Amino acid sequence: MPSTTKNVSSKESTMSISHFILLGFPSSPQMQLLYFGLFSVTYTLTLMGNVAIACAVRGDRRLHTPMYIFLANFSLLEICYVTTTVPNMLANFLSTSKSIPFVSCFAQFYFFFSFGCDEGFYLCIMAFDGYLAICRPLHYPRIMTRQLCTGLVIFGWLGGLIIFVIPVFLISRLPYCGPNIINHFVCDPVPLMMLSCSEDATTQSIYSAFNAIFMVGTFLFILCSYALVILAVLRMPSAASKHKAFVTCASHLTVVTLFYGSIMVMYVSPGSGHTEKKQKVITLFYSVITPLCNPLIYSLRNKEMKAALRKVFVPEILFLKYKS
Template sequence: MNVSNQEHKLSVSHFILMGFPSSPQRQLLYFGLFFVTYTLTLTGNAAIACAVRADRRLHTPMYILLGNFSLLEICYVTSTVPNMLANFLSTSKSISFVSCFAQFYFFFSFGCDEGFFLCIMAFDRYLAICRPLHYPRIMTRQLCTGLVVFGWSCGFILFITPVVLISRLPFCGPNIINHFMCDPVPLMMLSCAEDTTTQSIYSAFNAFFMIGTFLFILCSYALVILAVVRMPTAAGKHKAFSTCASHLAMVFLFFGSIMLMYVSPGSRHPVEVQKIITLFYSVITPLCNPLIYSLRNKEMKAALRRVFGTEILFIKHKSNIVVI
């Protein structure tokens, strides 16, 4: 039986990602739209990461975590969008078996890391607002570094098991995935044999990770809000609420869409609805990150002006020297 399964699996050497079937003209329109979105996402998140790296005033745990989160967003969106853009211009729209599961692994590992980083950022805000006197002693550079390493690595460790289990399913055809990426739900639907054990493990993993991290974040911010309400000054309340509101906006954007897709009966949604939901958490959310965090944060906006204002002046000064 194992030999037969291996032969069936090897009979599928590639998959076809249908993406968004439409006329060639509309495919070009989609390409232009998503190319601009991808470029803006890279630019905005890279600007935040560079500002945190270059401005010493932002070398605090909150902004270090934000800078790493922005880098993570770049990796997250890059794991799927370039291939989607290439498929808009391609007629074959094929992806190899190995590349498909590599995309699956990296996309969901980065997504898992996002959830952990949102938890870490919520924990940091809880300490800063609810335990302000103990915050410098607790959130040391060593702890901050450890949390950053944990946030980056945990998803890659945890997602090995689901990817290996699904990749070992027998795939003997058809090989057409009605999606723009290698999503696990349509992949499991293409398997020649229904493996309830793999499906159960995958569902349990999703439920444990998403609901667990989401509840941790909600509990952290519930305690933060209670502490903010007790603050004596209106200015302190406004600053704390402003910071927490931006964080919570990102949390609800990210977790709301992925829970709708994977914790609720996501596989029962119509295919086109699944694509739209996936677009929301894979493309729209990374685009919103710099808007939410930079436009609502005075310190970040000031740092962006200092860093990039200096760069622009330097470039102008250098060009004037060349002209002279």
């Protein structure tokens, strides 16, 4: 890029771009319609699955325990998380301009990554709750009080929203004077920083360090929690108790693997040589596919959850059938 462009002031260059172009998945109009239908179904199923989990917990008093309260909030968080990207992606499938205003782009960036950060916190909270329930069963009621449960729920929602203000502010203050085309379906920080008129090594380093500390820190916390849980389970004398504990651990660890596996590949080392197509596929996996799979993972082998789902939804279906 010419040096004259590099010397444009931050204020002038930021004002020179009023919108970005999200290319998404370039293809023929017929394929765009096919993508629209496919992701519309995926989004609808994701909403239905996570709403079902939240309603089942709310509707069955037997599930009014910290474990299921955390799970219900995690499901609501999944709804917020997927809604930050998919509706705009669906609109772009039907649009020819595929533009998004500058402010809206950074708002999407903020909420998408804030809710993603909150998901990491909730996975830590659920791992901590599992550790207390299995490794400290006699002390569990005294430790996991209503006040602590409420505080953890609030922290799980607000933690990412507060913390992610810093990287979003820093990246939004970079000078953007063109081009404005993002080869992605979401306002991702890596292509945004690549579009900046100047290379700000400090901002890139802060962003990379922030992601590495958050992801590795929360991931190690979860692994340590479940290492202690597995050791405690192995010492249980009852085979039935072992099986129930391992089923609960397996569900949570599957979600952890899906969530952290793809994100760590993508964001611990931004600019690590991923092709743009690979970046989009990885982002699509953890932002769309994972929220779709989580309700199934948490409910398929959970007898209490399946019973609650039947209790909440089957009577309503029978009532509608009888009424008709």
